[in-house]
Amino acid sequence: MNEILDEAYARLHGSGPEWGDELSNHGPMAAEVLVRRGHADLVPTWLDHYIRRLDELPAPTERLTDATWQSALSDFGRIADWVQYFTEELHSHPWREVLAVWWPRLLPGIAAGATHGVIRVSHALRTLLAGDESEPAIVELAHGLAWWAARSIGVPVADPAGSLDSFAALESVPRIPIQQGFLATRLGRLGSEFTTALAAMRPAADPDDAQRRLTDLVAAATRKYLTHGHASPVLLVHIATAPNAVLHSLPALPRELWAPSLTSAWAASAALIAMYAPVDGAPRDTLPEAPNVADPVAEVLARAAENGDEHVIKFTDTAVEVYGRTEDPDVLAAAVRIRGLLGG
Structure with missing residues (x-):
């Protein structure tokens, strides 16, 4: 089942967290639920249909650092920069340490993406807490944190x-x-x-x-x-x-x-x-x-x-x-x- 979910994550990570007129990409969250609830066999076909509606994640524009991230908070135009930043952070530090630093920074903006930022983070954490600390699962947490940061609104x-x-x-x-x-x-x-x-x-x-x-x-x-x-x-x-x-x-x-x-x-x-x-x-x-x-x-x-x-x-x-x-x-x-x- 982890292989099915990891494959779903990998397929989705080329897509942005929103599509169309600011509609939310629920693909990773729904896939995680289907796998955890015993319907992993449905995920590949479900994703085949769902992924067609999604927009591509844009290329990064300017690298974020510990000294510059505050200027990019709530700036959805920097979504790819946020994904890059959190991916690098999670490759450099244990994911629990990154979460402990960023959770209180992001919590005031909990309404990000109509609360989808924190929801996507949570579904990624369920995967990690269940023991799947694979590369796709770690990158999924990066995407969730990035969405929360880029759409932060209190x-x-x-x-x-x-x-x-x-x-x-x-x-x-x-x-x-x-x-x-x-x-x-x-x-x-x-x-x-x-x-x-x-x-x-x-x-x-x-x-x-x-x-x-x-x-x-x-x-x-x-x-x-x-x-x-x-x-x-x-x-x-x-x-x-x-x-x-x-x-x-x-x-x-x-x-x-x-x-x-x-x-x-x-x-x-x-x-x-x-x-x-x-x-x-x-x-x-x-x-x-x-x-x-x-x-x-x-x-x-x-x-x-x-x-x-x-x-x-x-x-x-x-x-x-x-x-x-x-x-x-x-x-x-x-x-x-x-x-x-x-x-x-």
Whole structure:
């Protein structure tokens, strides 16, 4: 299976992280999920179709150094320079050391690529943490970090200081008055009411508690998609997959970075809700149920792989993880819901 994933990475590394009108390249992330979830046999054919839409990664223009990288932060025109920089860094230093340096530098820009930067990094880290430290896997981490750096954009952040659990905190997120325009435009409409809501979440007592809080946030956001995802079926996927990306990155990070990671992941998830989700969700009795079969997890994973949409694949992966921890059938129903919203 590692060989299939490494081959997929190698095929994709000639492509840029975005294509068309700033659409995201989900190829490496979806391939990683398919392999990890037992559908590696589908990857070569899936990739044959997917890769046709992608744009070529441009040639580097000017070499980045430790003294010049700050001037290139948030400059997508330097994406190839960032790929080159991180590839060189990861060839010169252990990947955990590079990550420990760059994670806190990039965390303030967690909304990069509508959170796809941190998500791609996380999928690369899952591969590395599983023991595949091959050249393609290392270069995949370089591509993820490069995307995060080149599209770095922040969201308003406030340290949790209240008493609300994750579910109640998500329910308390106010909506921006006009849910229209590009991501950056909507981010500019997040004001003091939003940061007040961020602060209402209960803070983590220690790194382990930060991990628990993040786990709860992923569960609450996955359930939220069931009732609210219809308002923006693609963007609202990331209310769950972005914090889940951060959650999966924690084992690769120094523990002192766990609480700040929770703060940023919470801000990103809440911002997407504020910018794209309706106040009122769809009535529960109008929505699908979890599959009524002997193995509903295998069923939703198989249907997601069959569907083939990259967002369906990634969201279902998160929903299945949450179900494994909570046995909440609504999170599997959310996996059924996204297939209906995105074509099947």
